[in-house]
Amino acid sequence: MSYPPAVDAPRAPIDGFDRESFLQGPSPFVFTLEDALEVDTLCSAAGVTLTIAGVMLTSDFQIKAFNFQHTPNSNRTLATSRFHIGSGWLLRVRVTASAGTPTFSRVFVWLRTCRGLTSAALTNSTITSGYVTANTDVYWPGNVAQQPLDGEGFLSSVQVSNPAAGADWVATVPTGARWKLTALFATLAAANAGGVRSVRLLIDDGANVLFEVPASATQAINTTASYSYGQGAGGPITADAVVIEAPLANDLYLLAGWRVRTATGAINAADQWSAISLDVTEWISGD
């Protein structure tokens, strides 16, 4: 027979025994009054509140429920809450979204144990972790712990800043995110001046070009053309001077700070890029 930890381990006189006996704890997560439950989140969705609800078997053998709330940040930075849940054994715990409607891969939660309540607390174990959505929870026991880059990701349509006339556009992977770029669309209105415009798409790491694809056709002056880049796209399906497409590399994963941008040859000061949208799959990077 193995014994639960001596600190706050309950003892009870049992009929037929001539001494107090230790009882095997029902859970590996034993809390003293110095311990706390820690909730850490990384989140890209706005307006989310999480409810953490669970049940303890207290050191005096009472079943005691707890329930508290945590508000994640919406900018993919870490938010932490610590709560005293009394002394005893954690029997079960569940995290749900009680406000907001987050979809998959937008709110990542770690449930941990720690000693202390302040920023100096010593975090000493992870109970479980995973993504919470509006309809799915993270729970223990029984949940398979995830890491932030696990799962299918969040499909996002990113509308990029319209640059000023005469400038190319750029989109940067936000801090705390990882993207897989699947497709993009943008429109270029070429002014009635200069030479033909030759558009190239560049992927760089903020400094070094990693991938460069020229559009499959040049654009005449005084025209407005749409550009579509996509995984699996080939050359032009039909000869259309103002609907231009080109391929992207498959599995084009991008780290935070990496850029997607155009470099328009012969861009004129009166040219205007607009309606720029990226089709990306996003994960919380957990970096």
Next chain:
Amino acid sequence: MTLQCQACKGTYDDTLRDGTLYFHVCPPLAAWEVRQLIAANASPLTAAQTKTLATFDASATDAVTGVTGPNRGDGYLADLGLPRPNARNENIDPAKIESAPKDAQGNVKQTVDPSTLMMSAGAGAVPVVITDGVVQPTS
């Protein structure tokens, strides 16, 4: 809210349609902007980049693409992606998160101005309304 960056004059919504925050970053200098700076004796190019640009500008028309010499130089400048003066990069700087004032739980205090956590606030951004393509400051 629609904003206009005061460094690049680009316009953007600070929140995507799905509720995700959008972080604006200024585009690099366009080739014609670089050439304007060169003409104004404020070249942002290094000596090596200046030499390479001269080579492209002097090169013959590309036999495959038909792109002419000066346009090949412009292509080189566009590839360089030279940063815009006083550029704005709204992405969060992890180092600034580390050094920001914290509450008792170790989270950044809610009173901290978000612009102080950006990579670079640059020339700032102002709220605007865009009507029929015309950008106007909000009253």
